[in-house]
Amino acid sequence: MDLTLAQEAGGSSLLSLLPFLIILLLFVPLFLNGRKQRRQMQETQAMQSALEDGDVVITTSGLRGTIVDASYEDTIDLEIADGVVTTWLRVAIREKVAPDTTSEDDSADSSGSTGTSESKPTIH
Template identity: 35%
Template sequence: MFVTPAFAQAAGAAPAGGMGAGDLLIQFAPILLLVVIFWLLIFRPQQKRMKAHQAMLSSISRGDTVVTSGGLVGKVTKAVDGEDLEVEIAQGTRVKVTRGGISDVRSKSTPVNDNKAS
């Protein structure tokens, strides 16, 4: 029924100048730290992998052994146009593959492992 003295007191005064620049920086420091961590651990390595993959795709030439993203292994017989390649996956069997569908390029000197007994 009666108001207790703790509730009856007036609220404390607010700080005179509001929030300072240092206080604002301290509040945003964890967010900035997370952005830096994401950049260093996720975005930057992904960009490096993409650049290396693009360089690998642009250096494909006739005679290279390639692995498609579907797992087919074959030898490049010719570049049909800028984006497409003709790949021989078996003797007399040639398929047209886009450069974006190539996941790995093996050099001409790297033999394909046929699991044949010597």
């Protein structure tokens, strides 16, 4: 009889820890996700503050343009077409386009030795 009481007492101590273990298991992923978001935000802010004239960027609305004036603290001027310059907030810049990707696309188009004639739509 004393043996069964001892087993029940040991089992109840584990049951009393169960809510704390469940809470711990729920908050660990939340904590790790918060750290990941904070790191991504810092990387984005560093990219936005390091923008220079001539960089090709994409805004949060999907507009692609070339920076013509990045001398202001909060805004930049983007050339979105020949002679069309618009002013944007720096925080509206989502990503910087790597210059290597545009030159590879141009060289692939200019080689044209594939033999197939694909017609690409022109966006105006």
